[in-house]
Amino acid sequence: MRKPNILYIMCDQFRYDCIRALGNQEIFTPNIDRLVKRGLVFENAYSTCPVCVPARYTVRTGREPALTGCYQNEMPQAMDGLPEEMQDRCGDYLATAMRKEGYYTFGIGKFHTVPEFKEDLGYDLQLNTEELWECPEDRANDAYYSFIRKEHPEYNHIEQLHGERTNMYYVPQVSPLPAELTVESFVADRVIEQLKTVKDKPYFGFVSFIGPHPPCAPPVPFNRMYNPDSIANPLRGKPEIDFMDEQILWMNYLIWADELNDFAARNVKSRYYGEITYIDTCIGRILDAVEAREDSENTLICFFSDHGDHLGDHHAWQKESYFEQSCHIPFLISWPAGSAEWKLEGGRKERQLVCLTDLFGIATQAAGNPQIRDGHSILNVLAGKERERETLFACYGRPGTPQFKTMIRQGDWKYIYMANGGKEQLFHLIEDPEELVLYNIREEQIMKQMRKRNLDFCGREGLLSAKDKMKMKSFSYKERPRFRIHQFDLSGGIHDFGMN
Template identity: 45%
Template sequence: MLSVYEAGTMRSASPNVLFVMTDQQRFDTIRALGNSRIYTPNIDRLVGRGVSFTNAYSADPICIPARHTIRTGCEAVTTGYLGNEKRDATHLEDRCGPFLARAMGARGYRTFLVGKYHAHPRDIDLGYDTRLSVEAYRADTGHEVKTTARQGAMVHLPQQNTLPRDSNYEAWMTDRAVECIERESEEPFFGLVSYEPPHPPFAPSAPFDRMYDPDRLSNPVKGDPDVDHMDEKIPAQNDHFWTTRDGGIDDTIVRVIKAYYYGMISEVDRHIGRLIDAVEGREDGDNTLVCFFSDHGELLGDHRGWEKSSFFESSCRVPFLVSWPAELPRGERRDDLVTLTDLFGIATTAAGEPNLRDGVDVLGVIRGDAEPRERLFGYHRTPRLPPNFTAMVREEDWKYVFMRNGGREQLFDLSTDPNELDECSDAFPEKTAALRAALVEKLTAEGQTEFVENGRLRRAPYQQIDMGRLVRKPYPEAPEDVLAELE
């Protein structure tokens, strides 16, 4: 069998490329990769089908910035999106080059997107031949995405999706994606199937809402409160999402929430099984590259926090599975540092015209033809708030985190402290200084003068952050005023 890399030529039939994405799924939610408490038989199939990267990161662990790194192959300091800014992104192709779907179309692929894309404006041209999202679902079915899901104060409370499990949004998405996969055409396909779960509201359909006994699930990981909340954005987010600033939710309630979060993952896993069946039902199924990943994780009560926007592992480390039976080994696990930025290069390299942009050659790393990443950088901030830029450097087993708000620093040795409970920057000052210097060098090279100046990281006096409370619809002045909606 001719390898895609042999003699620098492509096989006669270019591979199909399918990206399957979830939203806010932690790295530790796959049974085949060590979580015996969760049921993920179809994601486990992908683990067996290819290569699992166990040190994969969302380098900007927030919704919109993470998705921009996927569609551009560029880091957040290149795209200019370090936070969830709802601003026009049409200029990104001028800055970064064609979006991934457009790049794959130029390489002879038919392209489709089914599900969430999270870019502005809503009608932005992302380069797909076919795009099917929320609006199409509403037009087809007349349903809202989740009829019982409540926002604001209830966003993290366990709920149920009362729509039948085989006709809710995720089921409809899967139906449309299967049609796109099974369609006969002369061209290979590039597709992105982007599921919303397990992003809150935590509202699985029956019977997935009663699939997990909370008493059999683990409690959240908690360390020294001063370390857990050294990054002021965590307590600020807690308040924003209607918990106390200290994240003080009883562990019993946290386990119930985790049960519903797991239920959503198992429900999506069922749909992913249909995607895999559709791929394997094709004559060229083995010549179909499948990547499974998430845009970021979810603290889920760990470190007394919720949501993302943190460089604790629960928030920024993600699943990252790459399978291509015709070319890559099966059932292999690797601990190389990879990130969502690398997905652009995976797709374009498989298509025969590599364009790595800010990523590394992951397919070459698997085959031993390229060098793995030695050091990974990450960044995030929330716009329009006091200086809250946060950066991460991950090198070997070390993780360094810098917080501009207060000029705070953290260092963790993940080989001995995988739960990040032992902040050890004082114990290892030379390692802290070396990783700090690496961050300064990187930001200086990128021209990020907002964050680095004269060879030093820019610090700001510590301020408590007020993000306000999340309210999708204003509460009435008087309780009875809401009844006007019934008239």
């Protein structure tokens, strides 16, 4: 049998609990439901550094932040004497590795590389469609903007094609473009073109949608698909638990979400759901194109997200915490022709711990040359050839700073350490799936085990600065000065409010 085609479909800020086939009866996702029926659902999948830039470097390298040097939305920078260049310390990017295995590779969508707007990631065809443009050159190099400028100049006057940001970041909106001309539709169209033309080689395709990342601006009619009065209010815990992570208070203010009430939260979520259902239709068109090919059964598809969004749960907005709404992600994999060997029967749910690092190994193993790197051999676990991962480690924030924090998932337990204040949280996710109760007193033995594992985890290169000799480094709790982020059209010279 020829090597399988491999198609990775990634969304941005897509919560784990927003798929109808997996229990959310408020939302409609018929095409993602098709993927659920086509293969496996991993119920315990995580983004180990739940924010855009580091998550994407993890996907393309199979490495955790300790090696990528990207611990938050920042320019990657190696620590602890590791090589300066990303690929020197991490190895080839995924697209390059797949090309070496004889694949035609294409990547279309949001890549969020830094500091370069359009870093060469190794694809035969790479079309960047980014959410922000820092300068006129970035805008000119964006594949989607180039399409609008050349093919539909009647929309060229729009400053922010994906919706207004700044103070409108969490304000419900409608797309300024019709459904057939949004960036999501553009990405789907370009992917379908590739699926129709690639014949002589197996393909590795990476599809990266910007949505449902805010601003939540679905096109007509998806903007009015969901009634906010039919959506549940946010889940909030005790402030002394929810606000233990200073990042939440700081981030809420940063993106103009510190005064949103229950109605505003339901209203935002109605458009967030609308954006998901709209993206679902775009995914459906891609799946139709896959199924129209003779080799559709020999196509491995994986659907996942870089992280989630609190959407008001735990008094929080955005991501960058280790509450489930932020770091727990959807993770679906299917491969009909490989089902017998790898036990990928459709509609089955798996409880093993998986994360974004595992994607590198899934693709390269399916191609015949497994490179597991910092991940785990998920396919071998499914085939009964290896034991599943017992413990999952995660970190966010540059080691040695107050923003550094870690998360450990082991069994039904989740442990979180925050250097700012040296604070700890311990949740039992079966007894307390909503993470409302701390177990740090009643379960002292579990806490001792987690502390030791945390200290051992930070003993590797790239994380050494998180330790202070034989204990975790901590700082006196301090809240950072708060300010608003201005996300105007910088490429058009717009930097602040006013008539500039």
